[in-house]
Amino acid sequence: MVEGRILIAGIMLVIFAAMVAMASTYAAEARFLPLVIGVPGLVLCIIQFVTELRTTPGPDEKVYTAADRMAELKMFGWFAVFVFGIILFGFPYAAPIIVALYLHFSWGEKWYVSLGAAAFSWVILHGIFDYVLGLPLFEGLVNQWIEELVYPLI
Amino acid sequence: MSVEVATAALIGLLTSPYIVMLMLIGVLVGIFMGIAPGVGGKLGLVLLIPFVYGMDPLAGAVFLLSMHAVVHTAGAVTSIVLGVPGEGATAATVLDGYAMTKKGLSGRALGASFGASLAGSTAGAIFLGASLGILEPIILSFSPAEFFLLAILGITFIATLSGKNMVKGLIVGFFGLMISFVGLDPSTGVPRFSGDLLFLWDGVDIITAILAFFAIPEMISLGVQRTTFAAGLNERHHISYAQVWQGLGDVIRHRWLVLRVSFLVAAIGVIPGLGGDAASWMAYGHTVQSSKNPETFGQGRVEGVIGAETGTCAKEGGSLMPTLFFGVPGSSGMAIMLGAFLMLGLQPGPAMLTEHLDVVWSLIWSLAVANVMCVALLIAAAPWLSQLAYIKTSLMVPIVLVFAILGCYIGQNAWENLVLIFFMGGLGYMLKRHDWPRAPFVIGVILGKIAEDSLLKALAIFGYEFFLRPISAVLITMIIGSVVFYFWRAKNGKTIVVHG
Numbered sequence: 001m002v003e004g005r006i007l008i009a010g011i012m013l014v015i016f017a018a019m020v021a022m023a024s025t026y027a028a029e030a031r032f033l034p035l036v037i038g039v040p041g042l043v044l045c046i047i048q049f050v051t052e053l054r055t056t057p058g059p060d061e062k063v064y065t066a067a068d069r070m071a072e073l074k075m076f077g078w079f080a081v082f083v084f085g086i087i088l089f090g091f092p093y094a095a096p097i098i099v100a101l102y103l104h105f106s107w108g109e110k111w112y113v114s115l116g117a118a119a120f121s122w123v124i125l126h127g128i129f130d131y132v133l134g135l136p137l138f139e140g141l142v143n144q145w146i147e148e149l150v151y152p153l154i
Numbered sequence: 155m156s157v158e159v160a161t162a163a164l165i166g167l168l169t170s171p172y173i174v175m176l177m178l179i180g181v182l183v184g185i186f187m188g189i190a191p192g193v194g195g196k197l198g199l200v201l202l203i204p205f206v207y208g209m210d211p212l213a214g215a216v217f218l219l220s221m222h223a224v225v226h227t228a229g230a231v232t233s234i235v236l237g238v239p240g241e242g243a244t245a246a247t248v249l250d251g252y253a254m255t256k257k258g259l260s261g262r263a264l265g266a267s268f269g270a271s272l273a274g275s276t277a278g279a280i281f282l283g284a285s286l287g288i289l290e291p292i293i294l295s296f297s298p299a300e301f302f303l304l305a306i307l308g309i310t311f312i313a314t315l316s317g318k319n320m321v322k323g324l325i326v327g328f329f330g331l332m333i334s335f336v337g338l339d340p341s342t343g344v345p346r347f348s349g350d351l352l353f354l355w356d357g358v359d360i361i362t363a364i365l366a367f368f369a370i371p372e373m374i375s376l377g378v379q380r381t382t383f384a385a386g387l388n389e390r391h392h393i394s395y396a397q398v399w400q401g402l403g404d405v406i407r408h409r410w411l412v413l414r415v416s417f418l419v420a421a422i423g424v425i426p427g428l429g430g431d432a433a434s435w436m437a438y439g440h441t442v443q444s445s446k447n448p449e450t451f452g453q454g455r456v457e458g459v460i461g462a463e464t465g466t467c468a469k470e471g472g473s474l475m476p477t478l479f480f481g482v483p484g485s486s487g488m489a490i491m492l493g494a495f496l497m498l499g500l501q502p503g504p505a506m507l508t509e510h511l512d513v514v515w516s517l518i519w520s521l522a523v524a525n526v527m528c529v530a531l532l533i534a535a536a537p538w539l540s541q542l543a544y545i546k547t548s549l550m551v552p553i554v555l556v557f558a559i560l561g562c563y564i565g566q567n568a569w570e571n572l573v574l575i576f577f578m579g580g581l582g583y584m585l586k587r588h589d590w591p592r593a594p595f596v597i598g599v600i601l602g603k604i605a606e607d608s609l610l611k612a613l614a615i616f617g618y619e620f621f622l623r624p625i626s627a628v629l630i631t632m633i634i635g636s637v638v639f640y641f642w643r644a645k646n647g648k649t650i651v652v653h654g
Binding site: 004005007008011012015016019022023026027029030033034037038040041044045047048051068071072075076078079080082083084086087091095098099102103106107109113117120121124125128129133134135136137138141 | 204205207208209321322324325328329331332335339341342344346347370374377378380548549551552553555556557559560563564567569572573575576579580581584585587588590602605606609
């Protein structure tokens with residue numbers, strides 16, 4: 001399995017290579033600064049990537065076990081649930097529900113603690129952002145689609 | 155004129171119930187952020203940013219600065235009581251503070267730290283206010299050419315912020331710069347790195363980028379590790395008011411130390427790139443060096459606590475100066491603050507002196523007033539403060555995630571920013587996991603835009619001859635000096651380790 005430190009150096013290398021390649025297609029004025037920064041950045045990425053490939057981890061370096069990786073994957077999964085749940089169903093509905101589900105299923109918190117935290121997030125979202133600050137909360141793509149479908153029928 | 159503006163700003167600050175309430179909320183949040191596990195000032199700032207959307211610029215800036223100003227003050231509690239620094243900046247306080255706790259003097263150490271923080275932050279604010287008269291003619295003589303070179307100077311500080319690995323720091327900083335180029339090119343109107351994605355034509359939202367690189371990695375990390383600062387510690391410490399007052403008295407007894415450290419560190423704080431970590435260690439170092447019994451430090455000397463805490467708080471006044479007047483952040487915290495100022499509509503630069511002097515003075519006063527509020531609250535709550543460190547991490551993670559996601563949405567009302575924060579947040583976590591510095595990214599993403607705009611203006615006004623202007627020559631010398639200084643330090647093993 002590729003070590004994380006090599007992977008992250010590789011990811012940065014790919015990002016810079018892609019950005020430099022894209023910048024080189026722009027008009028002269030538009031590509032000037034992106035290339036002035038991007039090309040040295042790409043060179044540094046290559047240096048870092050090669051350095052990581054040639055480095056052997058020291059004895060004091062943290063070793064990530066399979067359990068650590070699984071914990072990270074689970075957390076990333078929950079992060080994805082938060083982000084895409086909110087994109088699909090919006091802040092007013094998705095955020096409190098996901099907070100409660102996360103606390104109960106991921107941390108094993110009792111339902112009353114999980115629902116209390118969900119209620120707190122709902123109050124802050126609606127009370128402060130929606131009511132006090134008057135900032136409209138995103139209602140989610142699914143809700144928007146449903147509204148678009150239902151409104152013409154009413 | 156300046157005295158009148160300063161007085162009016164202070165009166166305006168203290169007589170507005172709205173501003174006072176915001177400051178109080180900011181202070182309470184700052185205390186929580188300072189003491190609670192795994193949070194800290196930078197994360198506190200990025201989390202409060204969503205709350206200031208739509209606020210009056212002054213109110214929003216004072217609110218954020220009040221929170222930021224007191225995080226270090228409150229962070230000393232865990233350093234002293236639990237021996238666990240809440241942030242890198244309070245690490246120096248552990249040496250003598252925790253040693254005092256082990257001797258049963260935690261209350262006295264806390265009192266000394268509160269008094270020193272108050273004195274330090276006040277001195278830092280005075281330093282900043284007193285410098286305005288000297289700075290004004292210098293700042294007003296700057297043209298876009300100088301601002302371009304200042305932005306470049308700020309970018310060279312990326313190296314300073316990179317800690318032990320300059321290559322990693324430069325890559326992340328350059329990545330921030332590349333991200334700042336996303337959007338329509340200001341001279342040709344060509345969409346760069348954004349293709350047909352209309353929400354990117356105005357560029358990547360700075361707040362989304364900051365939240366992705368600071369808030370998300372911290373929360374993923376907390377969610378993975380599931381620890382608190384107080385994990386494994388079952389002791390509960392009794393802190394008496396009598397000890398706290400004794401500690402406050404110690405600050406008065408060591409007033410000359412407080413004065414020396416305050417002004418020394420406030421002046422050092424002006425140098426961008428020197429974070430609170432370096433400032434507190436410099437202050438501690440000076441305290442030890444100037445003592446007649448340096449060998450007794452680390453064993454519970456109250457002067458050690460006073461020196462470190464004074465330095466940590468005095469730095470804020472100094473680091474606000476380059477942030478406000480040059481748009482070059484004095485620290486990674488100030489880089490986030492700079493992003494927030496821009497979002498609020500406060501454009502750092504000479505206009506802050508000519509058009510917004512009242513705002514400048516309000517910010518200066520808010521540094522001091524917030525610390526007065528904070529110290530009063532901390533003294534009142536001293537016997538129960540350490541309990542905050544036992545707060546459940548589980549409750550913080552999902553709620554902070556929701557507010558971080560909300561923060562990236564409401565800036566531009568674009569749900570696409572949520573997709574952006576998902577991928578950038580994942581990248582931010584990977585960088586954190588493998589010890590890549592993230593502060594240079596913020597510097598890059600903020601200064602990239604300023605550098606490009608200033609360069610275009612400078613070329614239009616002066617052509618390429620702008621490099622030959624006298625002030626430009628001074629700045630070019632400083633840029634070269636900054637790079638040479640970094641390499642000299644690196645060669646001598648004196649790189650500054652900046653956390654985050």
